[in-house]
Amino acid sequence: MRGDDRFDRMTRRRLLGRAAAVGAGLWVGRTLAHPRWTLAAPAAGTPRRGGRLTFGSAALPASIEPHLEGADIYQRRKFLFYETLVWIDFDLTPKPMLAERWEERSPTEYVFHLRRGVRFHNGREMDAEDVKFSYERVMDPRTGSGGRGDLIMIKSIDVVDRYTVRFTLHEPTATFLINLGGKYNAVIPRDVLRTGRELQGAAVGTGPFRVESFEPNRLLALRRFEDYWDRGKPYLDALVFQAIPDESSLVAGLRAGQLDMVQFESGVNFKLVRHLRSLNHLQAPAIRWVVLDLVGDQEPTRHPDVRRAIALGIDREAVLRIAGDGLGRRLGVLPPAMGFWHVPVENLPNQRRDVARAREFLQRAGLRPPVPLVIRNIVGFPSLLASVQVIADNLKEVGFDVRVETVDIGVWIRDWIARQSPPTMNEWGGFVDPDQAFYRHYHTPPKGVDFRRWANPEVDRLLDEGRGTLDRTRRKQIYDRVQMLMAEDPISVPLYAPNLLYSMQHKVKGFRPHPTGFLYGLREVWIEG
Amino acid sequence: MRAYIARRLLAMLATLLGVSLIVFGLMRLIPGTVVEQLLGQSALVGEETIRSLRQFFGLDRPWYVQYGEWLAGIARGDLGMSWRSHRPVLQLIAARLPVSAELAVLAVAWSLLLGVPLGALAAVRRGRASDSVVRFASTLGLSVPAFWQGTLLILLFSVYLEWMPFLQWVPLTRDPLGNLAIVALPALTLGTATAAMISRMTRSAMLDVLGRDYIRTARAKGASERRVLAIHALRNALIPVVTVAGVQMGYILGGIVVVEDVFNLPGVGRLLLDAIFQRDYPVVQGTILVGAALFMGLNFLVDLLYAVIDPRITYA
Numbered sequence: 001m002r003g004d005d006r007f008d009r010m011t012r013r014r015l016l017g018r019a020a021a022v023g024a025g026l027w028v029g030r031t032l033a034h035p036r037w038t039l040a041a042p043a044a045g046t047p048r049r050g051g052r053l054t055f056g057s058a059a060l061p062a063s064i065e066p067h068l069e070g071a072d073i074y075q076r077r078k079f080l081f082y083e084t085l086v087w088i089d090f091d092l093t094p095k096p097m098l099a100e101r102w103e104e105r106s107p108t109e110y111v112f113h114l115r116r117g118v119r120f121h122n123g124r125e126m127d128a129e130d131v132k133f134s135y136e137r138v139m140d141p142r143t144g145s146g147g148r149g150d151l152i153m154i155k156s157i158d159v160v161d162r163y164t165v166r167f168t169l170h171e172p173t174a175t176f177l178i179n180l181g182g183k184y185n186a187v188i189p190r191d192v193l194r195t196g197r198e199l200q201g202a203a204v205g206t207g208p209f210r211v212e213s214f215e216p217n218r219l220l221a222l223r224r225f226e227d228y229w230d231r232g233k234p235y236l237d238a239l240v241f242q243a244i245p246d247e248s249s250l251v252a253g254l255r256a257g258q259l260d261m262v263q264f265e266s267g268v269n270f271k272l273v274r275h276l277r278s279l280n281h282l283q284a285p286a287i288r289w290v291v292l293d294l295v296g297d298q299e300p301t302r303h304p305d306v307r308r309a310i311a312l313g314i315d316r317e318a319v320l321r322i323a324g325d326g327l328g329r330r331l332g333v334l335p336p337a338m339g340f341w342h343v344p345v346e347n348l349p350n351q352r353r354d355v356a357r358a359r360e361f362l363q364r365a366g367l368r369p370p371v372p373l374v375i376r377n378i379v380g381f382p383s384l385l386a387s388v389q390v391i392a393d394n395l396k397e398v399g400f401d402v403r404v405e406t407v408d409i410g411v412w413i414r415d416w417i418a419r420q421s422p423p424t425m426n427e428w429g430g431f432v433d434p435d436q437a438f439y440r441h442y443h444t445p446p447k448g449v450d451f452r453r454w455a456n457p458e459v460d461r462l463l464d465e466g467r468g469t470l471d472r473t474r475r476k477q478i479y480d481r482v483q484m485l486m487a488e489d490p491i492s493v494p495l496y497a498p499n500l501l502y503s504m505q506h507k508v509k510g511f512r513p514h515p516t517g518f519l520y521g522l523r524e525v526w527i528e529g
Numbered sequence: 530m531r532a533y534i535a536r537r538l539l540a541m542l543a544t545l546l547g548v549s550l551i552v553f554g555l556m557r558l559i560p561g562t563v564v565e566q567l568l569g570q571s572a573l574v575g576e577e578t579i580r581s582l583r584q585f586f587g588l589d590r591p592w593y594v595q596y597g598e599w600l601a602g603i604a605r606g607d608l609g610m611s612w613r614s615h616r617p618v619l620q621l622i623a624a625r626l627p628v629s630a631e632l633a634v635l636a637v638a639w640s641l642l643l644g645v646p647l648g649a650l651a652a653v654r655r656g657r658a659s660d661s662v663v664r665f666a667s668t669l670g671l672s673v674p675a676f677w678q679g680t681l682l683i684l685l686f687s688v689y690l691e692w693m694p695f696l697q698w699v700p701l702t703r704d705p706l707g708n709l710a711i712v713a714l715p716a717l718t719l720g721t722a723t724a725a726m727i728s729r730m731t732r733s734a735m736l737d738v739l740g741r742d743y744i745r746t747a748r749a750k751g752a753s754e755r756r757v758l759a760i761h762a763l764r765n766a767l768i769p770v771v772t773v774a775g776v777q778m779g780y781i782l783g784g785i786v787v788v789e790d791v792f793n794l795p796g797v798g799r800l801l802l803d804a805i806f807q808r809d810y811p812v813v814q815g816t817i818l819v820g821a822a823l824f825m826g827l828n829f830l831v832d833l834l835y836a837v838i839d840p841r842i843t844y845a
Binding site: 069198 | 566582613680683684799
């Protein structure tokens with residue numbers, strides 16, 4: 001996304017005009033790494049210091065523990081008060097953060113030179129020992145961090161001197177730098193933990209804001225950190241996040257001026273406000289996707305032909321229109337927001353709905369309609385519910401008798417981790433590299449988890465090769481092939497990528513949406529007037 | 530009286546023990562634990578990590594050991610620590626209780642202020658249009674679910690009329706008007722069904738009392754109709770109404786969970802709901818136990834109120 005993108009208010013007329021300009025190509029899956037309707041909040045004028053911003057969203061975490069919390073919806077605000085050695089920029093490449101620079105001395109040896117004078121929120125200066133402690137804490141199985149798998153390639157971390165730290169890897173790993181900036185990581189003071197639970201309700205990071213107060217699930221109040229290493233940043237004096245589960249209240253809060261900015265999880269409420277001229281509205285493609293995950297070890301989806309029949313039987317445009325309110329992009333495999341890595345829909349097989357071919361595949365699998373098919377759904381995800389209803393209706397035409405089994409998220413996660421889930425609706429996101437999106441999910445154990453029990457040796461081989469290849473062009477070829485294989489034998493049927501949806505008062509300037517949904521953009525925001 | 534109070538307190542203690550066992554068991558019957566919630570669905574973790582997390586939360590020990598430890602803590606006045614926010618459960622409840630208590634008190638006050646006069650009016654004007662209107666309204670009030678009523682009120686006041694109370698909770702002590710603006714709609718929603726129940730109860734109790742000999746006697750002695758209704762009839766009719774109001778308190782405590790969620794209020798109901806979703810056992814167990822203790826305490830107080838309302842009732 002370009003930083004100088006001009007902001008347009010999304011009135012109905014403008015939206016129609018824009019839709020006409022962008023054209024129907026949007027809906028036939030034309031790849032636009034940076035679509036024209038990816039907008040940034042108006043940034044005209046000089047940023048000014050001061051002011052307070054109240055941000056409303058559907059959920060806040062119960063804990064702000066930096067190394068343990070897993071859900072993206074909870075993690076979005078974390079990098080406003082915690083930081084990592086490198087961060088993933090808006091163009092999805094690793095950039096210096098707490099490390100001023102790094103040297104790649106060999107494919108398995110990286111030396112990071114830390115910024116000097118970086119202070120934690122408790123006033124102490126950060127040094128190499130803190131970096132070593134923090135990353136080793138995530139790697140330690142006793143910590144119980146879900147991010148341990150992202151750092152599995154690290155053999156050792158050595159302190160060279162106060163401001164230099166060396167990472168030695170077991171083997172060359174293309175995503176090493178990207179993983180260092182991953183959502184489970186954060187550099188914390190090595191002397192702040194006694195019981196291991198001190199950071200669940202308080203934060204000691206190096207970020208531009210410090211946590212002033214935190215009420216679990218309700219309120220997170222941040223204050224400008226005066227000793228932040230990037231002098232002059234942030235612009236805001238205070239930033240308050242409020243959890244408002246009922247999105248109609250978010251709309252009302254915006255209209256009443258009680259909220260300065262809002263992130264919507266559902267398109268319905270965004271559509272309610274986006275015609276209002278009293279607000280600015282912004283939607284951006286996201287690295288999130290709604291998907292139907294099949295399984296390779298249960299009837300009937302253990303047959304590749306049945307999986308093809310399902311993929312061909314689903315009208316993905318209709319799913320986007322109905323479940324995603326048309327505010328997103330229909331998918332092939334990886335979402336368009338992943339830019340360089342994304343293979344356009346028209347280049348992939350089994351993407352258009354074709355009921356006749358789907359029936360042929362079903363017949364070829366030796367199954368006679370009606371074929372019973374259980375699809376699991378998770379309570380509390382309206383978009384998944386709407387999607388599964390469209391899917392059930394679509395697949396009935398093909399010859400499937402779909403039974404939707406709705407479970408609580410706790411049950412869902414338990415069975416998913418244990419690799420016992422039946423075919424299920426799902427929502428993924430937050431990945432910035434195909435290795436992150438594919439390796440853990442599709443590589444067979446023990447290296448990966450292969451949650452869907454696909455057991456595809458060719459994909460295993462490609463994923464290993466992709467992980468160990470450092471040349472970007474060669475990696476692109478590898479992951480294009482992986483996407484092709486996934487479309488040919490669809491163990492997952494990606495449906496659509498919902499856009500990130502924000503509305504804000506006119507006085508809010510300079511916000512840029514990050515494709516992951518993480519709120520890095522709030523570091524640059526200022527209040528006008 | 531003392532013996533009665535001692536007996537009641539012992540019975541309450543036994544009931545609380547039963548509640549503690551039920552809630553402890555029920556939470557563990559719900560599939561999925563805090564460990565899965567914490568890891569999220571995409572975590573690549575080995576058995577070792579899951580084992581260490583289970584150990585960390587004490588889930589690796591037998592249930593009776595966990596239960597025993599929890600009870601021992603309660604005996605010391607310690608409800609334990611929240612697994613997710615690492616804060617004392619008692620502190621979490623204490624911080625949220627004023628919100629829920631205010632909501633409950635206002636809901637009961639609203640239901641009494643509305644229910645008693647309307648019930649009395651319907652009884653006095655039995656068979657007339659106003660009686661029919663009150664009976665229809667009370668049936669409607671009993672039938673409409675709180676979450677639906679709450680959503681309609683939000684839509685009407687916030688979205689259509691664009692009248693929006695503060696999204697952030699303001700304590701009554703700091704800004705009484707601002708506080709009432711926030712709590713008015715939730716209290717209205719929470720008290721509607723109880724108001725309907727009380728009006729029906731008051732109507733039938735009043736009809737029963739109005740047919741009694743002492744009412745006829747009072748009228749024969751020349752007492753004004755207002756005095757007959759207010760002093761002789763209503764006071765006697767209030768005994769069953771107080772009983773109903775006490776029982777309704779339980780429904781109100783249950784309704785608080787729904788109403789606080791709909792109106793985004795930082796009360797005990799929201800705390801409980803969030804804790805259930807996150808499988809934060811100590812918070813769920815502590816909140817339900819405190820709720821049960823409050824409910825039983827209120828009913829006990831209602832029983833003692835009988836003696837105040839009707840001097841003939843004694844607990845000797």
